[in-house]
Amino acid sequence: MKPTNKCQKTIVIKVGTSSICDETSHFPLLSNLSGLVETVLKLKSLHHRVVVVTSAAVGTGLRRLNIAEKPAGLAARQAVAAVGQGRLMALYDDLFGQFNQPVAQILLTKNDLSDRSQYLNAVSCLEELLSMDVVPIVNENDTISTQGIRFGDNDTLAAVTAGMIKADYLFLMTDVDCLYTDNPRTNPDAQPVLLCDDVASLKDKVSVASGGSALGTGGMTTKLIAADLATAAGVATIITHGSKPTNIIKVIDDDISDKPLHTKFAAKNNPMLDRKWWILHGLHTAGTIYIDTGAAKAVVTQGLRSSLFxxxxxxxxxxxxxxxxxxxxxxxxxxxxxxxxxxxANYSSSEISRIKRCNSSEISAILGYVNADCVVHRDNLVRVVQEQQL
Structure with missing residues (x-):
């Protein structure tokens, strides 16, 4: 639940690898991290609740092991991350510890949230830590994640975390002040995008071709995906410079008119219900069901009234x-x-292969039993397109 005090906000801050580690030497950028810690403490002094989603386990591990580049092999990257994660948390604990601020390590994989009970347990744990005045430090559990169950990047993880705790703001700290229509480093005519009400509408207006750093996994594309996820859950999303964490305080202060440069993605006025947001963003996609035009129109136009048969x-x-x-x-x-x-799905892939194109009344004769009269019930179905997109 969101805090009852209208002045109190729940804020998730995602810090990328480029804001934590030097890309070449892998040494920690202590000025950035110290600024982040001081900002979090200032936010807490204003009675806001703060969660930090961090990257840089691999980068920190490379420094500790004196390895120049991120390994190509999965097992090697996981080993480096295992070394780096402990060092990274020790760094956070030391910095926050200077102010007697307790922190907690939360390591997640997408698989952890695929089970509804585990998802709710993770939510309860985060809420309990916040109620205990602890700052949760969230990272993906790179030491056990495989490609199929990874969030893919910590921008997505931050968006999922923000949705889980129904945050008011998600800050994606990056190496530019805001989103631009093109790469400002190579195109002097690139224009800043200050406000966006619809992430999908940006696809034809901006260039997000540049990827992440040599150590990171994301780029501007992943931040747009994260903004889409978070705003769907009712979370306003901000892109701003990672070396200027004090901007966070100015951005959320309604009394300040001259705000620092940033991009704001407005939260949806009708956010998804928790269960459907969990289905869409918390669960690993195990397969694909292809449907005909009639079924697609029924699902999209009838919305909550239509199941998939x-x-x-x-x-x-x-x-x-x-x-x-x-x-x-x-x-x-x-x-x-x-x-x-x-x-x-109410049926397995092999069962669906046998009953596809059949009426519900024929399922019993084909399978010898009936789990449900529909393949996906409307209460467990989340649509992601509008009628005009068909």
């Missing part, structure tokens, strides 16, 4: 069990598949 399914890809999350797509051979939504 076997009669509208034309194909299934991947191997999954009942109650796993699946992507629902409309196959368009000429223009590319359209992702309609995501939901929890």
């Amino acid at each position: 076997a009669a509208g399914i034309v194909d299934v890809q991947g191997t999954f069990n009942a109650h796993q999350a699946v992507q629902i797509c409309l196959r368009q051979p000429t223009t590319g598949d359209v992702v309609i939504g995501k939901g929890l």
Whole structure:
């Protein structure tokens, strides 16, 4: 639950590797980190609740092991991260400890949140830490994550964390002041984007071709994805410079009119219900169900009134069990598949292959049993497109 005091905000601050470690020497950027710690403490003195999502376990591990570049192999990267994570937390603990501020380490994988009870436990743990006046330090558990269960980058992890605790703000600290229409380092005509009400509308207006740093995993593209996730959960998202953490205080202060340069993604007025946000962003996608145009229109236009039935399914890809999350797509051979939504399947992939194109009344005769009359119930289905996009 959000705090009842209207002046109190819940704030998630994501700090990227480039803001924590020097890209070449891998030494910690103590001025940035000290500024971050002082900013968090100032926010807390103003009665705000703060969570830090951090990167740089690999970068810190490289420094400790005296390795020049991030290893290519998964096992080697995980080993370096295992070394670096302890050093990184020790660094945070030392800095916050100078002010007697307790911190807590939270390591997550996407798989941890795929089970509803584990998701709720993670939420409860974060809420309890905040109520105990502790600053949670969240990172992906790189030592056990595999490609299939990774968040992929800590921008996404930060957005998921912000949605879990129903934060008011998500700050994505990066190496530029804000989002630009093009790379300002190479294009002097690049213009800042100060406010965005619809992330999807930016795709044709801005260039996000540049990737992350040599140590990091993200770039501006991942920040747009994170903004899309967070704003869907009702969280205002800010992109601002990681070397200027004091900007956070100025951005959230309604009494300051001359705010520092930043990009703000406005929170959606009708955020997703917690359960559906969890289905869409918390669960690993185990497979894909392809549906026909009629089923797609029913799901999109009827919204909460329409479940997905076997009669509208034309194909299934991947191997999954009942109650796993699946992507629902409309196959368009000429223009590319359209992702309609995501939901929890009542049947396994092999069962769906047998009952596709069949009426609900035929399921019992085909399978010998009936789990449900629909393949995805409307309460477990989240649509991600509007009618005009079909």
